[in-house]
Amino acid sequence: MKYVVVTGGVLSGLGKGITASSIGVLLKSAGLRVTCVKIDPYLNCDAGTMSPFEHGEVYVLDDGGEVDLDLGNYERFLDISLTKDNNITTGKVYQSVIERERRGDYLGKTVQVIPHITNEIQEWIERVADTPSDGSGEIPDACVIELGGTVGDIESAPFIEALRQFQFRVGEENICFVHVSLVPVMGPVGEQKTKPTQHTVKELRGLGIIPDILVCRSEHPLDTETRQKLAAFCHVSPEAVVSAHDVSNIYRIPILLEEQGVSEVLAKEIGFDLPKSRPLLDDWIAMANTVDNLEEVIKIAMVGKYTGLSDSYLSVIKALQHSSYEVNRKLEINWIESESLDEKMLKEDPEKYSEAWDVLKSADGILVPGGFGVRGIEGKIKAAEYARVNKVPFLGVCLGLQIATIEFCRNVLGMENANSTEFDENTKQPAVVFMPEISKTHMGGTMRLGTKPTPFLVEDCKIKRLYGNKSYVDERHRHRYEVNPELISQIENAGLIYVGKDETGQRCEIMELNNHPYYVGTQYHPEFKSRPGRPSPPFLGLLMAATGLEI
Ligand code: GLN
Numbered sequence: 001m002k003y004v005v006v007t008g009g010v011l012s013g014l015g016k017g018i019t020a021s022s023i024g025v026l027l028k029s030a031g032l033r034v035t036c037v038k039i040d041p042y043l044n045c046d047a048g049t050m051s052p053f054e055h056g057e058v059y060v061l062d063d064g065g066e067v068d069l070d071l072g073n074y075e076r077f078l079d080i081s082l083t084k085d086n087n088i089t090t091g092k093v094y095q096s097v098i099e100r101e102r103r104g105d106y107l108g109k110t111v112q113v114i115p116h117i118t119n120e121i122q123e124w125i126e127r128v129a130d131t132p133s134d135g136s137g138e139i140p141d142a143c144v145i146e147l148g149g150t151v152g153d154i155e156s157a158p159f160i161e162a163l164r165q166f167q168f169r170v171g172e173e174n175i176c177f178v179h180v181s182l183v184p185v186m187g188p189v190g191e192q193k194t195k196p197t198q199h200t201v202k203e204l205r206g207l208g209i210i211p212d213i214l215v216c217r218s219e220h221p222l223d224t225e226t227r228q229k230l231a232a233f234c235h236v237s238p239e240a241v242v243s244a245h246d247v248s249n250i251y252r253i254p255i256l257l258e259e260q261g262v263s264e265v266l267a268k269e270i271g272f273d274l275p276k277s278r279p280l281l282d283d284w285i286a287m288a289n290t291v292d293n294l295e296e297v298i299k300i301a302m303v304g305k306y307t308g309l310s311d312s313y314l315s316v317i318k319a320l321q322h323s324s325y326e327v328n329r330k331l332e333i334n335w336i337e338s339e340s341l342d343e344k345m346l347k348e349d350p351e352k353y354s355e356a357w358d359v360l361k362s363a364d365g366i367l368v369p370g371g372f373g374v375r376g377i378e379g380k381i382k383a384a385e386y387a388r389v390n391k392v393p394f395l396g397v398c399l400g401l402q403i404a405t406i407e408f409c410r411n412v413l414g415m416e417n418a419n420s421t422e423f424d425e426n427t428k429q430p431a432v433v434f435m436p437e438i439s440k441t442h443m444g445g446t447m448r449l450g451t452k453p454t455p456f457l458v459e460d461c462k463i464k465r466l467y468g469n470k471s472y473v474d475e476r477h478r479h480r481y482e483v484n485p486e487l488i489s490q491i492e493n494a495g496l497i498y499v500g501k502d503e504t505g506q507r508c509e510i511m512e513l514n515n516h517p518y519y520v521g522t523q524y525h526p527e528f529k530s531r532p533g534r535p536s537p538p539f540l541g542l543l544m545a546a547t548g549l550e551i
Contacts, residue, residue, distance in 0.1 A: 001129050002032070002142040002270040003175040005163055007209070009151050009200025010182040014217045017070035018253055019180050019244065020146040021077035025254040026263045027142045028078055029280040030272060035133040035140040036074040037125055038067070038087050040148045041155035045091040046084065049444050056311030060476045060528050061086075064450025069314050070146060076318060076531055077254075080133040085124070090155065093120050113158050121162035122169060142270075151179075152203045164208040176269040179204060179211035180244070183218040183226060192218060192226040194233065201234040212269050213240045213262065221245045240265050251288035251532070255281065287532055290325055298329035298546055301363035303336045303383040305376050310335075316369045316397065319530035323543040326535050334359045338379035345379075360386060365393040365518075365546030368400030370478070370525060374423040381407045393518040393545035395538055398479055401511055401521030402432045405483050408496050422481050433484045435507075448477050454500040454509040454524065461499045461512050462551045463520050466537035473500065473510075473537075475524035482523065483508040518545030 004027070006020040017038075024034045044050060047058045048066030059072040065084025075082060097120050101111050109116075129143035147163070149156045167175050181197040201211060214236050216222055222230075222243035231238040242260050247253060257263075258281060267274045300320055302313065310317060317333065324331035339345060340356035356379075360366065366387045368380050380400075384407040387394035396404045402420055409418035409431040420432035439446040455472040456464050467473050483491075485506050488498060500510030513519035522538055530536035535543075544551055 001126075001140070001170065001174065002027075002272065003125075003129070003166070003170060004142065004144045004178060004266065004270070005175065005209075006144065006146045006178045006180060007151050007160075007163075007204065007211075008147070008149070008180045009204065010196045012150055014180050014182055015244070016146055016148075016180045017073045018250060019178070019215050019257075020070070020144050021073045022254040022257050023178065023262070023266070024074065024078045024142075024144045025280070025284065026258060026266065027144070027272075029254075029258075029278040030263060030267070030274050032141040032272060033134055033136070033138055034078055034142050034144065035080065035129060035131065036071070036078070036082065036086060037128055037143060037145045038070045038074075038148065039121075039145065039156075039159050040068050040087065040089045041153065041159055042089055043091045043094075044089060045095060045444060046087065046089060048447075052312035057314045057316075058478070059315065060449065060478045060525060062451040062476065064445070064477075066445065066449065066478070068148070069311065070148075072315050072318070072528065074144075075528075078134075079531055081135065082133055083128070083131060085128045085131070086133075088121065088124055088128075090158075093117060093124065093158075096120055096124075114161060117158050118162040118165060121159060122166050125162075125166065126170075141272075151200060151207070157207075160204075160207050160209065167209075173271055176213065176266060177209055177211045178213040178215060180215045180217065183216045183222065183230075185219060192220075192223055194226060194229050197230055198233045205235075211236060213242060213265055215242045215244045215257075217244050219246050249288055249291045251284055251291060254284050255288060283533075287325075294325070294328065294330035296329050297332050298324060298327070298365070298543065299332045299334055299363045300365045300367055300542070300546065301334045301336055301360050301383070303338045303341065303360070303366065303368050303380055305338060305371055305373075313369055315525075315527040315530070316367070319527040319536045319539040320367070320543070322530045322532050322535035323540040325532070326540055327543045327547045327549065329543070329547060334363060336360055336379075336383070338376035338383065341379035341382045342376075343378075343382075363392065365395070365542045367394075367542065368396045368403050370398035370400065372399070372422075377403070377420075377423050381410070385411055388513065388516065388519055391517055393542050394516075394520070395518075395542040396511075396521035397527065397538075398477075398523060398525055401508070401523050402481060402483065404511065404519070404521045405491065405496070405508075406431045408491060408494070409487065412494050412496075413490060420481055430484050431487060432481050435480060435482050438480045447480050451476050452524075453503055455503065456500050456510075457505070458497065458499045461497070462518060462541060463499060463510055463512050463538060465551055466541045468537075475522070475526050476528045477524045479523060518542060518551065 008016040056069045067087035227241045230241045345353040380403045384404045409415040415429045418429045418431040419427040495514040498508040509523045511521040526536040526538045
């Protein structure tokens with residue numbers, strides 16, 4: 001097994017995840033089977049209980065793992081499917097060690113960070129590195145490990161120590177350390193400054209890890225002088241100082257690394273053959289060019305919450321992008337804070353209200369993504385109504401399906417007070433209800449999570465065609481509520497059909513409205529399985545309908 005460890009310095013948010021994924025692409029292009037591990041040095045056992053507002057979206061895996069969004073980047077870049085164990089957190093490691101201590105596994109010993117926690121981390125990494133992830137059932141050849149946070153944080157210290165030991169455990173010829181840093185530009189002449197990188201490398205070396213490759217984030221390409229200076233002061237060869245400057249789209253990043261010889265450096269560091277022709281890289285160049293050459297704009301209104309941080313909806317954005325490339329349109333996402341569409345806003349801030357409605361009305365398609373909690377619900381219901389009545393293409397994801405159902409019950413079935421018990425526990429007309437099997441006392445990992453099959457129940461419909469007329473789909477879930485089973489036949493008789501239900505035939509999974517260009521909702525989150533070149537069918541349908549294409 002070959003390992004590449006990606007650490008970061010100076011500040012967070014430098015794009016370590018994209019760097020790690022891009023390195024994965026280079027390894028894959030050389031014919032290696034690649035898997036990835038993300039280490040998050042926080043005490044939460046997983047990302048399931050973390051606010052997407054603070055931390056970005058909670059990404060969901062096939063096995064129901066609620067994990068850091070970087071695992072989404074790995075899955076999309078490398079076209080793999082990971083498990084919850086591929087995301088290691090401090091919480092998970094301590095939980096496992098403490099459980100073992102209680103079982104008596106360390107009987108007689110004092111249980112300590114070194115060696116017990118550090119050993120647990122190393123064993124964990126080796127175990128997941130050996131887990132097949134590309135669908136072939138074969139054990140991977142290489143594992144990219146990304147350490148979250150910045151080097152020097154108290155939180156990451158046990159992980160750094162574990163990785164330091166790990167290089168001797170697996171042999172130095174099998175491991176390569178990549179450090180991602182920042183090269184800011186200062187002063188009137190725009191000098192590229194190397195000092196922050198010098199400091200962070202010094203810190204890393206002090207902890208016993210000597211970086212083999214330095215990836216330097218900067219606005220513009222590194223000057224030759226900067227590169228030489230970094231090489232000299234940080235004790236890496238000039239070929240191993242890589243400029244990760246701003247590029248036009250993310251598909252260029254693996255190419256950017258490739259052009260600077262990163263594949264050669266990796267091949268030398270960890271010992272693998274670099275084939276002459278690597279067609280995978282041509283695919284990436286083609287994709288990057290496609291994205292740069294899109295011209296005609298398509299506008300999708302995204303009616304959500306948390307719109308200050310677009311990472312909160314990262315996979316949804318990716319799924320929309322993948323679909324927009326397929327219909328040859330340049331995607332423009334127009335964010336609408338759903339509260340602004342609510343009639344209450346008309347009184348509070350009429351200007352904001354009319355602006356929000358103008359944006360909604362100018363959209364070619366409307367999307368209501370997943371979400372939790374009552375805030376902004378009425379505005380989302382208004383958006384669903386607008387799309388239904390005016391025959392504007394609409395996709396509701398998870399909460400979006402529930403919203404569309406509530407809207408339909410209120411305005412078509414005349415159930416004025418229809419609501420979800422999530423927003424009004426005592427509603428007289430529950431259109432969406434708490435699922436019986438879900439825990440009311442525990443929050444972490446207790447939703448209906450992960451991949452579950454959804455058989456189609458109709459011969460033909462748009463969404464089934466989009467899925468290539470398959471008899472069932474396998475998509476990922478994350479929810480606590482469902483459409484009230486008692487209302488299904490009433491709703492369906494009025495024209496909103498639940499064309500896919502779970503294997504019991506009771507639980508609504510996919511809805512489609514009759515006599516509408518595209519009005520679809522899914523109880524699952526199709527965005528998590530969208531890939532460049534293989535866009536998620538419900539999203540593709542939205543974009544096709546928004547472009548005026550027949551489905
Ligand atoms: N809050 C809703 C539920 O729990 C929707 C969840 C979601 O959109 N992920 O069922």
